[in-house]
Amino acid sequence: MTETLDIKITKSSKSRLAETDFSNLVFGRTFTDHMLVADYEDGEWKNFEILPYGNILVSPAISSLHYGQSFFEGIKAYKHANGKVSIFRPDKNAVRFNKSAERLCMPTLPEDVFLQSLAAVVDIDRDWIPTAPGHSLYIRPFMFATDQFLGVTPSQTYKYMVLLCPVGPYFTKPLRVKIETYYTRSAEGGMGYAKSSGNYGGSMLPARKATEEGFDQLIWTDAKEHKYVEEMGAANAMFVLDGKLITPIAQDTILDGVTRDTVITLARDWGFPVEERKVAVAEIIEGAKTGKLTDAFGAGTAATIAPVGSINYNGEEYTLIDAKEREFSQKVLKTLDAIRYGNAPDTHGWNYFV
Numbered sequence: 433m434t435e436t437l438d439i440k441i442t443k444s445s446k447s448r449l450a451e452t453d454f455s456n457l458v459f460g461r462t463f464t465d466h467m468l469v470a471d472y473e474d475g476e477w478k479n480f481e482i483l484p485y486g487n488i489l490v491s492p493a494i495s496s497l498h499y500g501q502s503f504f505e506g507i508k509a510y511k512h513a514n515g516k517v518s519i520f521r522p523d524k525n526a527v528r529f530n531k532s533a534e535r536l537c538m539p540t541l542p543e544d545v546f547l548q549s550l551a552a553v554v555d556i557d558r559d560w561i562p563t564a565p566g567h568s569l570y571i572r573p574f575m576f577a578t579d580q581f582l583g584v585t586p587s588q589t590y591k592y593m594v595l596l597c598p599v600g601p602y603f604t605k606p607l608r609v610k611i612e613t614y615y616t617r618s619a620e621g622g623m624g625y626a627k628s629s630g631n632y633g634g635s636m637l638p639a640r641k642a643t644e645e646g647f648d649q650l651i652w653t654d655a656k657e658h659k660y661v662e663e664m665g666a667a668n669a670m671f672v673l674d675g676k677l678i679t680p681i682a683q684d685t686i687l688d689g690v691t692r693d694t695v696i697t698l699a700r701d702w703g704f705p706v707e708e709r710k711v712a713v714a715e716i717i718e719g720a721k722t723g724k725l726t727d728a729f730g731a732g733t734a735a736t737i738a739p740v741g742s743i744n745y746n747g748e749e750y751t752l753i754d755a756k757e758r759e760f761s762q763k764v765l766k767t768l769d770a771i772r773y774g775n776a777p778d779t780h781g782w783n784y785f786v
């Protein structure tokens with residue numbers, strides 16, 4: 433633990449809180465009053481500052497715009513009934529933040545600096561944390577290259593920032609998903625395990641095509657054969673097949689999700705069999721046909737536990753059992769919510785109090 437992070441604070445002169453409609457939050461559209469900014473220069477992090485949310489001035493030549501040296505994290509903070517505020521497992525995001533940084537030749541941020549920076553800005557905007565069921569404060573830490581230089585080489589300077597958004601549920605109904613058999617999100621040796629901005633840019637065309645065909649999300653498959661499940665949109669793909677929780681191994685083509693790890697940990701706590709392994713599309717489809725696939729969902733910070741309603745593979749549609757009837761994902765969601773809102777014992781120490 434380093435000493436307390438020195439953060440310059442400039443409060444906004446007029447809060448936008450009173451004029452914000454919390455009953456109609458669109459994910460990622462509403463920002464709180466403040467944001468955090470820091471600079472990396474001369475080989476060190478400096479100028480940590482919390483200031484009113486607003487535009488920043490950058491040169492059009494910054495290398496993140498041209499070459500994609502940029503990545504982000506996604507985390508949520510919750511308000512408990514007793515007014516306490518906790519952030520869910522930010523230590524895991526701190527580790528992944530630095531994995532992304534290393535993959536992109538960007539500087540790492542000491543874990544405790546990351547945690548203190550989140551806590552400081554969340555604390556200032558704690559009145560923005562919604563308390564309605566399924567609501568929370570989404571925390572978006574990110575880093576981008578700021579050198580004014582068009583050479584393709586790692587930048588020497590960077591900005592680290594944290595934005596906050598009050599959010600409701602990301603998905604509101606069971607998803608109609610399509611198993612993608614042409615486009616690829618990431619390949620071995622690529623940067624699928626990093627939360628690199630470019631991964632999301634590359635997913636937009638396939639996702640838009642799927643939306644135009646009436647699907648809500650894609651299930652990505654492996655780049656070589658398109659035979660194995662990788663991820664589901666911006667979430668990890670998890671299934672209950674033949675009474676076991678199965679999910680692809682979080683190797684280098686897959687984002688190692690915090691929610692995924694949380695679900696696996698809960699399942700093991702309950703003595704529920706878990707298999708982290710290659711998951712063949714064929715076995716999922718077979719399970720959907722025979723009824724042995726009793727649950728399927730995306731697990732992610734924004735998505736939380738997002739049930740899959742139906743799976744489309746090569747034009748055939750397989751409808752799964754009613755999401756409300758599913759024992760496993762319903763229990764996971766209930767347990768997770770109870771821990772995060774402070775209504776159940778946090779035996780793993782997942783809540784980081786602000």
Ligand code: PLP
Pocket residue numbers: 506663665666667668687688689690691692731732733734
């Ligand atoms: N996979 C991708 C591509 C994502 O964008 C996300 C969302 O963050 C996840 C998986 C789930 O990760 P986590 O549970 O850490 O949010």
Ligand code: COI
Pocket residue numbers: 505506507666732733734735
């Ligand atoms: C998250 O769950 O934090 C994500 O990354 C999803 C996001 C791209 C909306």
